Amino acid sequence: MALLGISLIVASVVLLILRRPEWLQQFWRSLYRQASQNQLPRPPQRPIPRIEEPKPEDIDKVSEKKKKKEDEERIAVPEKKVVSPPPPPPPTVVIQENGTTDNPDSPREEQTTPKASAANPSDSVPAFTLSVPELPQQQPKVEEPAVTSSSLSTSTSSSSTASPSMMMPPPPLPVPAAARGGGGLSANLTRQPGTSTLPLPNRPSGGPLPNRGPGGGGGGGGGGSGGLFPPPTHSTKPAKPSRAVVLTPGHSPLDWARLSGHPTADLRGLPKETPYLRVTPSILKKMTGRKGKDAWMVLGGRVYNITPYIPFHPGGEPELLRGAxxxxxxxxxxxxxxxxxxxxxAACLVGIYVSEEDGEAALAAAAAAAKSSGASTGEGMDEMD
Ligand code: HEM
Incomplete structure (x- = not known):
């Protein structure tokens, strides 16, 4: 009889575990809530053994026999139920309750395994609420067209916040360029003083520019119709027609480079051993390239014999001799x-240009050198004396 009673008790316990009636789950919940209030970090499986009715260890052994009886009575459930009493889901659910302070719905508790379910979907939006206040701040700044500003959800707000930083400054308006066309002379002038950088980017896209006119460095004559893009120094219509001459064969710039570029080239017109001279103004003014004399020219404080370069000068001999x-x-x-x-x-360097006083000694040395060589330049030097 005792055995029968025990078996009946065990059977009832097992049945309770399997069926999980509503009142039992609520009972467990209330128990676990009390326990969790006492100490928060608590493993969920702790309260279970307390709640369980007094179960002697012997019962486990006997329960296998009683199991068959239960099958006959109600449900055909395999041996799992006795071997491992399933950990009740309520503990895990209770943990969620601590955070949300809401009681879960009863029908959801029927799930055997706890699933993460949004108990309060309205409360799970704090991430979006953070980005929301940025919208009203930046919308007035950007002044975007209606496409982006009309329907902006919280997710697209991030993209809208990035766009203003990427946006370029407002494009140059064609209107001022057209208005500026009236003042032809002011085109070049306005670029230099005031808006030094702004007019430049406008130029390619702004359509026709005002007339460059006679101002600037280039547009000399009738520069009114032309002068779209090139700056004054590179205008399509040069101020003066090209004065370049047709060089005779063998006198191209490349030929001059070949002739004068040689390391041993000496085109000074002086004896080879002659050092660099100190050329005074009185000497220089006689070296004009006329009357059988060489043409000397001062450039940057140095005196060059430009005679050998005359046939190579692209501007022609008369032009070159203007500086002789x-x-x-x-x-x-x-x-x-x-x-x-x-x-x-470099191969035509005669000496340096000095004053009269400084050049007296050099004059004598040059005269002596000229006498010793007897060259044509020597005659010039003699005349200088
Ligand atoms: C100071 C006296 C000189 C005068 C008056 C003079 C004048 C000229 C003229 C009118 C032109 C033609 C420009 C044109 O294409 O319309 C020219 C071109 C040229 N001259 Fe002279 N020149 C002088 C001295 C020199 C000297 C000493 C050299 C050599 C160092 C030289 C080298 C050149 C070169 C290379 C060109 C061609 C420039 C170019 O096509 O860009 N000139 N010169």
Whole structure:
């Protein structure tokens, strides 16, 4: 009889575990809540053995027999139920309750395995609420078209926040360029003083520019119709027509480079051993390239014999001789400052340009050198004396 009673008790316990009636789960919940309030970090499986009714260890052994009876009575459940009483889901659910302070719904508790379910979907949006306040701040700044600003959800707000930083400044308006077209002369002038950088980017996209007119460095004559893009120094219509001459064969710039570029080239027109001379103004003014004399020219404080270069000068002999017998530095710079005269005339270097006092000694030395060589330049030097 005792055995039968025990078996009945065990059977009832097992049945309770399997069926999990509603009142039992609520009972467990309340128990676990009390326990969790006492100490928060608590393993979920702790309260289980307390709640269980007094179960002697012997019962486990006997329960196998009683199991068959239960099958006959109610449900056909395999041996799992006795071997391992399933850990009740309520503990895990209770943990969630501590955070949300809400009681879970009863029908959801029927799940055997606890699943993460959004108990309060309305509360799970704090991440979006953070980005929301940024929208009203930046929308007035950007002034975007209606496409992006109309329907902006919280997710797209991040993209909208990135766009203003990437956006370029407002494009140059064509209107001021057109308005500026009226004042033809002011085109070049306005670029230099005030808006130094702004007009430049406008130029390619702004359509026709105002007339460059006679101002600037280039547009000399009728520059009114032309002058779209090139700056004044590179205008399509040069101020003066090209004065370049047709060089005779064998006198191209490349030929001059080949002739004067040789290391041993000596085109000074002086005896080879003659040192660099101190050329005074009185000497220089006689070396004009006329009357059988060489043409000397001062460029940058140095005196060059430009005689051998005459047939190579792209500007022609008359132009080149304009600077002969004098200091042609200024004239040279006015016409073609980009020309590297130092390199081109290195083999033609006679000496340095000095004052009369400083050049007396040099004059005597040069005269002596000229007498010893008897060259044509020697005659010139004699005349200088
Ligand atoms: C100071 C006296 C000089 C005058 C008045 C003079 C004048 C000229 C002129 C009118 C031109 C033609 C420019 C054109 O294409 O329209 C020219 C071109 C040229 N001259 Fe002279 N020149 C002088 C001295 C020199 C000297 C000493 C050299 C050599 C170092 C030289 C080298 C050149 C070169 C290389 C060109 C061609 C430039 C170019 O095409 O860009 N010139 N010169």
């Amino acid at each position: 017998g004098r200091d042609g530095t200024k004239l040279f710079g006015e016409i073609h400052p980009w020309v590297n005269y130092e390199g081109m005339l």
